[in-house]
Amino acid sequence: xxxxxxxxxxxxxxxxxxxxxxxxxxxxxxxxxxxxxxxxxxxxxxxxxxxxxxxxxxxxxxxxxxxxxxxxxxxxxxxxxxxxxxxxxxxxxxxxxxxxxxxxxxxxxxxxxxxxxxxxxxxxxxxxxxxxxxxxxxxxxxxxxxxxxxxxxxxxxxxxxxxxxxxxxxxxxxxxxxxxxxxxxxxxxxxxxxxxxxxxxxxxxxxxxxxxxxxxx
Amino acid sequence: xxxxxxxxxxxxxxxxxxxxxxxxxxxxxxxxxxxxxxxxxxxxxxxxxxxxxxxxxxxxxxxxxxxxxxxxxxxxxxxxxxxxxxxxxxxxxxxxxxxxxxxxxxxxxxxxxxxxxxxxxxxxxxxxxxxxxxxxxxxxxxxxxxxxxxxxxxxxxxxxxxxxxxxxxxxxxxxxxxxxxxxxxxxxxxxxxxxxxxxxxxxxxxxxxxxxxxxxx
Amino acid sequence: xxxxxxxxxxxxxxxxxxxxxxxxxxxxxxxxxxxxxxxxxxxxxxxxxxxxxxxxxxxxxxxxxxxxxxxxxxxxxxxxxxxxxxxxxxxxxxxxxxxxxxxxxxxxxxxxxxxxxxxxxxxxxxxxxxxxxxxxxxxxxxxxxxxxxxxxxxxxxxxxxxxxxxxxxxxxxxxxxxxxxxxxxxxxxxxxxxxxxxxxxxxxxxxxxxxxxxxxx
Amino acid sequence: xxxxxxxxxxxxxxxxxxxxxxxxxxxxxxxxxxxxxxxxxxxxxxxxxxxxxxxxxxxxxxxxxxxxxxxxxxxxxxxxxxxxxxxxxxxxxxxxxxxxxxxxxxxxxxxxxxxxxxxxxxxxxxxxxxxxxxxxxxxxxxxxxxxxxxxxxxxxxxxxxxxxxxxxxxxxxxxxxxxxxxxxxxxxxxxxxxxxxxxxxxxxxxxxxxxxxxxxx
DNA sequence: AATGAATGAGTTTTCATTCAT
DNA sequence: GATGAATGAAAACTCATTCAT
Numbered sequence: 001x002x003x004x005x006x007x008x009x010x011x012x013x014x015x016x017x018x019x020x021x022x023x024x025x026x027x028x029x030x031x032x033x034x035x036x037x038x039x040x041x042x043x044x045x046x047x048x049x050x051x052x053x054x055x056x057x058x059x060x061x062x063x064x065x066x067x068x069x070x071x072x073x074x075x076x077x078x079x080x081x082x083x084x085x086x087x088x089x090x091x092x093x094x095x096x097x098x099x100x101x102x103x104x105x106x107x108x109x110x111x112x113x114x115x116x117x118x119x120x121x122x123x124x125x126x127x128x129x130x131x132x133x134x135x136x137x138x139x140x141x142x143x144x145x146x147x148x149x150x151x152x153x154x155x156x157x158x159x160x161x162x163x164x165x166x167x168x169x170x171x172x173x174x175x176x177x178x179x180x181x182x183x184x185x186x187x188x189x190x191x192x193x194x195x196x197x198x199x200x201x202x203x204x205x206x207x208x209x210x211x212x213x214x215x216x217x
Numbered sequence: 218x219x220x221x222x223x224x225x226x227x228x229x230x231x232x233x234x235x236x237x238x239x240x241x242x243x244x245x246x247x248x249x250x251x252x253x254x255x256x257x258x259x260x261x262x263x264x265x266x267x268x269x270x271x272x273x274x275x276x277x278x279x280x281x282x283x284x285x286x287x288x289x290x291x292x293x294x295x296x297x298x299x300x301x302x303x304x305x306x307x308x309x310x311x312x313x314x315x316x317x318x319x320x321x322x323x324x325x326x327x328x329x330x331x332x333x334x335x336x337x338x339x340x341x342x343x344x345x346x347x348x349x350x351x352x353x354x355x356x357x358x359x360x361x362x363x364x365x366x367x368x369x370x371x372x373x374x375x376x377x378x379x380x381x382x383x384x385x386x387x388x389x390x391x392x393x394x395x396x397x398x399x400x401x402x403x404x405x406x407x408x409x410x411x412x413x414x415x416x417x418x419x420x421x422x423x424x425x426x427x428x429x430x431x432x433x434x
Numbered sequence: 435x436x437x438x439x440x441x442x443x444x445x446x447x448x449x450x451x452x453x454x455x456x457x458x459x460x461x462x463x464x465x466x467x468x469x470x471x472x473x474x475x476x477x478x479x480x481x482x483x484x485x486x487x488x489x490x491x492x493x494x495x496x497x498x499x500x501x502x503x504x505x506x507x508x509x510x511x512x513x514x515x516x517x518x519x520x521x522x523x524x525x526x527x528x529x530x531x532x533x534x535x536x537x538x539x540x541x542x543x544x545x546x547x548x549x550x551x552x553x554x555x556x557x558x559x560x561x562x563x564x565x566x567x568x569x570x571x572x573x574x575x576x577x578x579x580x581x582x583x584x585x586x587x588x589x590x591x592x593x594x595x596x597x598x599x600x601x602x603x604x605x606x607x608x609x610x611x612x613x614x615x616x617x618x619x620x621x622x623x624x625x626x627x628x629x630x631x632x633x634x635x636x637x638x639x640x641x642x643x644x645x646x647x648x649x650x651x
Numbered sequence: 652x653x654x655x656x657x658x659x660x661x662x663x664x665x666x667x668x669x670x671x672x673x674x675x676x677x678x679x680x681x682x683x684x685x686x687x688x689x690x691x692x693x694x695x696x697x698x699x700x701x702x703x704x705x706x707x708x709x710x711x712x713x714x715x716x717x718x719x720x721x722x723x724x725x726x727x728x729x730x731x732x733x734x735x736x737x738x739x740x741x742x743x744x745x746x747x748x749x750x751x752x753x754x755x756x757x758x759x760x761x762x763x764x765x766x767x768x769x770x771x772x773x774x775x776x777x778x779x780x781x782x783x784x785x786x787x788x789x790x791x792x793x794x795x796x797x798x799x800x801x802x803x804x805x806x807x808x809x810x811x812x813x814x815x816x817x818x819x820x821x822x823x824x825x826x827x828x829x830x831x832x833x834x835x836x837x838x839x840x841x842x843x844x845x846x847x848x849x850x851x852x853x854x855x856x857x858x859x860x861x862x863x864x865x866x867x868x
Numbered sequence: 869a870a871t872g873a874a875t876g877a878g879t880t881t882t883c884a885t886t887c888a889t
Numbered sequence: 890g891a892t893g894a895a896t897g898a899a900a901a902c903t904c905a906t907t908c909a910t
Contacts, residue, residue, distance in 0.1 A: 010869080024333040028245030032905060042871045047906060049869095107331060114328050114386050116241040128394050154395050155411045162383035163376055169331050169386075170378075177345045178371050194372045201418040227894080249880060259896045264881060266894095444890080458767040462679030466884060476892045481885060483890095541765060548762050548820050550675040562828050588829050589845045596817035597810055603765050603820075604812075611779045612805050628806045635852040661873080683901060693875045698902060700873095 011049045014039045015063075018056045023104035027057055027112055057112075058123055064102070064109045065127040071095055072134035076141075084142025085204045091138060092164065092195055096188040099168045103183040106168040135160075148203045156203070163195055228266045231256045232280075235273045240321035244274055244329055274329075275340055281319070281326045282344040288312055289351035301359025302421045308355060309381065309412055313405040316385045320400040323385040352377075365420045373420070380412055445483045448473045449497075452490045457538035461491055461546055491546075492557055498536070498543045499561040505529055506568035510575075518576025519638045525572060526598065526629055530622040533602045537617040540602040569594075582637045590637070597629055662700045665690045666714075669707045674755035678708055678763055708763075709774055715753070715760045716778040722746055723785035727792075735793025736855045742789060743815065743846055747839040750819045754834040757819040786811075799854045807854070814846055 017039035021030040032053050036043040050056045075091040099106040113124060135157045142148030167174055167182040174180040181187055234256035238247040249270050253260040267273045292308040316323040330341055352374045359365030384391055384399040391397040398404055451472035455464040466487050470477040484490045509525040533540040547558060569591045576582030601608055601616040608614040615621055668690035672681040683704050687694040701707045726742040750757040764775060786808045793799030818825055818833040825831040832838055 026243065026245055026332050028243055029332065029334065031903075033903085043905080044871055044907080045869085048871090053905065110387075111328055111331050113390065114324060114388075115243050115246060116389060117246065125393070128390060132394050154397055155408065158384060158391065158395065158397070158408075159380055159411060159415070161387075162379040166379035166383060167375060170327075171331075172333060173330065173345060174375065176342070177349050178375065180371060180375070191372065191375075194376060197419065198376070198415070202414065248878080250878085260880085261882080261896060261898095262894085265896090270880065460677065460679055460766050462677055463766065463768065465882075467882085477884080478886080478892055479890085482892090487884065544821075545762055545765050547824065548758060548822075549677045549680065550823060551680065559827070562824060566828050588831055589842065592818060592825065592829065592831065592842075593814055593845060593849070595821075596813040600813035600817060601809060604761075605765075606767060607764065607779060608809065610776070611783050612809065614805055614809070625806065625809075628810060631853065632810070632849070636848065682899080684899085694901085695875060695877095695903080696873085699875090704901065 010039075010041060010045065014041060014046055014049060015056070015059060019060060019105050019108065022057075022060065022108040022112075026108075027115075054119060057120070060105060060108065061123050061127070064105050065124075067098055068095065069127065069130050069134070071098065072131065072138070076134050076137045079137065079141045084138065084145055084147040085199065088138050088142065088148075088203075089196060089199060092160070092199075093188075093192050095164055096192055096195075099164075100183055100185065100188045103168050103171055106165075107171055110165045110169045132157075142203070151203075159198075160195075163198070167191060227256075227258060227262065231258060231263055231266060232273070232276060236277060236322050236325065239274075239277065239325040239329075243325075244332075271336060274337070277322060277325065278337075278340050278344070281322050284315055285312065286344065286347050286351070288315065289348065289355070293351050293354045296354065296358045301355065301362055301364040302416065305355050305359065305365075305420075306413060306416060309377070309416075310405075310409055312381055313409055313412075316381070317400055317402065317405045320385050320388055323382075324388055327382045327386040349374075359420070368420075376415075377412070380415070384408060444473075444475060444479065448475060448480055448483060449490070449493060453494060453539050453542065456491075456494065456542040456546075460542075461549075488553060491554070494539060494542065495557050495561070498539050501532055502529065503561065503564050503568070505532065506565065506572070510568050510571045513571070513575045518572065518579055518581040519633065522572050522576065522582075522637075523630060523633060526594070526633075527622075527626055529598055530626055530629075533598075534617055534619065534622045537602050537605055540599075541605055544599045544603040566591075576637070585637075593632075594629075597632070601625060661690075661692060661696060665692060665697055665700060666707070666710060670711060670756050670759065673708075673711065673759040673763075677759075678704075678766075705770060708771070711756060711759065712774050712778070715756050718749055719746065720778065720781050720785070722749065723782065723789070727785050727788045730788070730792045735789065735796055735798040736850065739789050739793065739799075739854075740847060740850060743811070743850075744839075744843050746815055747843055747846075750815075751834055751836070751839045754819050754822055757816075758822055761816045761820040783808075793854070802854075810849075811846070814849070818842060 014035060018030070018035045021034050021038060024030075025034075032043050032046050035056070036046055039046075046053070046056065050059060071094040072091055075087040075094075078087050078090070112120060113128075136153055139148060139153045139156060143150045143153075167180070167187075171182045174182055182191075231252060235247070235252045238251050238255060241247075242251075249260050249263050252273070253263055256263075263270070263273065267276060288311040289308055292304040292311075295304050295307075329337060330345075353370055356365060356370045356373060360367045360370075384397070384404075388399045391399055399408075448469060452464070452469045455468050455472060458464075459468075466477050466480050469490070470480055473480075480487070480490065484493060505528040506525055509521040509528075512521050512524070546554060547562075570587055573582060573587045573590060577584045577587075601614070601621075605616045608616055616625075665686060669681070669686045672685050672689060675681075676685075683694050683697050686707070687697055690697075697704070697707065701710060722745040723742055726738040726745075729738050729741070763771060764779075787804055790799060790804045790807060794801045794804075818831070818838075822833045825833055833842075
């Protein structure tokens with residue numbers, strides 16, 4: 001009955017089990033006993049390590065948002081040395097790759113974000129405010145530098161965020177209805193190209209031309 | 218003990234209460250008792266009318282997908298008389314408007330669609346297959362008529378669907394983080410322009426030019 | 435939706451449905467809605483006619499015990515004119531036949547009799563006291579007349595009652611395990627012979643011989 | 652809040668409480684809350700140990716049929732060394748004694764056996780088939796050895812089973828109407844004599860006589 | 869470090885019944 | 890005579906958590 005191979009720490013295996021089940025059935029649709037069974041541990045062990053179901057949820061958010069925000073932050077910092085459109089594109093690519101590599105966690109996070117549980121919101125709101133800050137910087141700096149076409153930022157960010165999250169949020173729909181597989185490495189390469197094109201068409205092209213003209217003069 | 222004002226039918230008021238609570242807390246996060254309390258009826262009444270919590274869920278899906286698919290179907294049928302890019306845009310507008318008017322239901326639906334409850338999927342899959350069919354028709358007919366630029370359809374549909382659903386799915390994030398209000402009538406007008414622009418840039422422009430050239434010759 | 439043929443009164447069809455379901459699933463295992471569905475009436479109708487589930491139960495007991503006790507009573511009265519062993523045998527036969535013709539009701543009654551519901555017992559106890567009275571008379575008169583061998587009555591009655599009720603109480607077991615069919619007319623003929631033999635061997639034979647001797651002298 | 656005296660294991664005390672209540676009110680007439688209250692535990696504890704009300708029922712069947720069938724099996728095996736009529740009688744006595752010592756369980760079992768719950772039947776049918784097998788062996792071997800009179804087995808078994816179960820099934824009727832007490836040790840001794848007599852008269856006597864004659868010759 | 873026993877609170881659903889019509 | 894709407898009560902069960910070990 002005892003686990004023979006405890007190479008992977010108990011805590012980690014609980015986390016993995018939780019992510020998988022949250023991904024499939026949602027937070028409210030998953031019971032600690034489900035997690036315990038899948039991780040092959042006693043339910044009490046989960047409370048022991050995570051101090052309750054809530055704690056597992058918080059761990060999930062941390063595991064997602066910390067890398068996610070780091071990618072944005074890196075590119076915002078790079079704005080000082082690299083043109084904004086490039087930074088934006090690199091951020092997009094990193095985020096797509098990260099989500100693809102953690103597609104279960106991603107789907108779960110973006111779904112749960114849309115639930116009005118008071119607890120979730122307390123955890124999340126600061127993350128989202130940071131995201132907003134970085135996103136805005138990326139776009140606004142670009143416009144200031146004429147790397148990006150001037151236009152209201154909000155709608156653009158919404159559109160971009162839509163495209164960044166949707167394939168992972170509705171991954172199963174993509175798989176079953178559209179035969180696309182967001183967790184495969186080649187998917188993000190292709191999908192990235194589409195967003196790249198979107199950035200070029202809506203944001204960059206004219207701006208760059210304007211910039212070129214200005215440079216000529 | 219009896220209700221005096223049964224102007225709005227009991228069944229309807231249960232449905233409304235359910236939609237609101239599902240929208241806020243998700244299906245699994247909402248109890249029958251919550252719904253009953255909000256609709257000011259006895260919990261048993263819900264089973265009486267909907268034959269269980271499940272039944273309420275099914276009613277939600279029906280209420281959403283039946284109009285939703287009708288809009289798509291209408292425009293697919295219009296393809297015979299009207300240019301594809303226009304049909305596409307009209308479908309987009311109708312869907313945005315419908316979702317805006319039913320933003321609670323919309324958010325809930327698109328969130329729940331991403332949950333792997335076996336029951337949900339049985340209900341949903343046929344709806345989604347129909348959606349796929351109509352969407353493909355709209356794009357492919359357009360390309361055949363040279364109204365739309367030739368390119369792989371799947372990624373376009375995914376992008377479009379992203380943009381159509383996301384503002385409603387993450388409405389609360391939009392409100393709290395971005396001060397945008399998807400349920401307001403002016404939002405969709407503005408947001409529609411962005412998608413319109415996306416269609417023009419990514420899909421139409423060149424195709425129409427090609428068409429013009431062909432017409433000249 | 436309305437019943438076309440109301441030839442058989444609603445009340446009767448409710449009763450029939452109830453007997454069938456009680457027979458199969460027991461009183462507590464049957465809901466008024468089950469009965470209503472089977473009788474194709476509204477559940478309220480049952481309360482209307484029988485004044486509640488309880489009332490249906492009482493009707494069942496009446497329908498069973500009134501004929502049942504009448505058969506016993508008839509033979510007790512016949513004791514004045516006919517020899518006791520014959521009366522006993524005739525009672526046995528009548529009861530077997532009656533139960534065979536009402537095997538569903540019989541099974542249900544004998545099962546329910548063994549349940550300590552306070553309500554059931556109030557209804558039943560007077561019936562059972564009457565049964566005891568008649569049974570004792572049948573045996574004791576027989577012994578007084580030397581038609582039956584003298585011996586403690588109680589055990590005999592218990593044995594007889596066992597044999598009278600068991601095939602109907604465990605009818606389904608008889609069917610499935612022993613391929614015997616207590617509701618078929620030929621079954622009771624055969625089964626009667628066995629009880630007849632039992633009566634002859636345990637009760638009559640010696641007594642009759644004694645009687646014969648007495649008559650001779 | 653914790654129980655101080657867990658001398659009798661919790662599981663066992665739940666089982667005892669359940670048997671008592673099932674005996675009195677039947678399975679469907681007993682709620683888990685009733686059991687929990689009687690066993691002085693939390694209702695959830697019952698699901699914890701028995702995995703639901705159903706599980707308690709199954710435990711009851713096991714506790715009854717395993718010894719019951721063992722007694723039969725023992726005597727069937729003894730057929731090789733001991734005359735069939737003796738084996739039969741010993742089986743009868745063992746079963747009577749066992750039922751007397753477990754009269755609550757016995758009554759409940761024989762009553763519930765007569766209910767057409769699909770679940771009950773799945774559990775039971777294999778037990779009953781085994782019972783049939785042993786019973787037939789006991790009778791048929793006896794007839795082959797001329798220890799028992801030749802005659803159709805089925806009816807005999809039915810009669811025997813009737814007499815074996817009835818006093819326990821209708822124990823309360825026996826007590827209240829006939830002032831007999833099947834759970835008292837002296838009852839089974841007396842009752843056994845009656846069955847013994849039945850066996851001798853219907854089955855053995857002639858056969859033994861035949862056998863004696865054969866031995867003489 | 870990890871668990872088995874046990875629970876209080878809460879889940880959905882079913883039940884028998886009532887009452888206006 | 891018969892019913893549809895509605896319900897209070899109770900059913901079985903599940904849940905996250907605790908605590909002694």
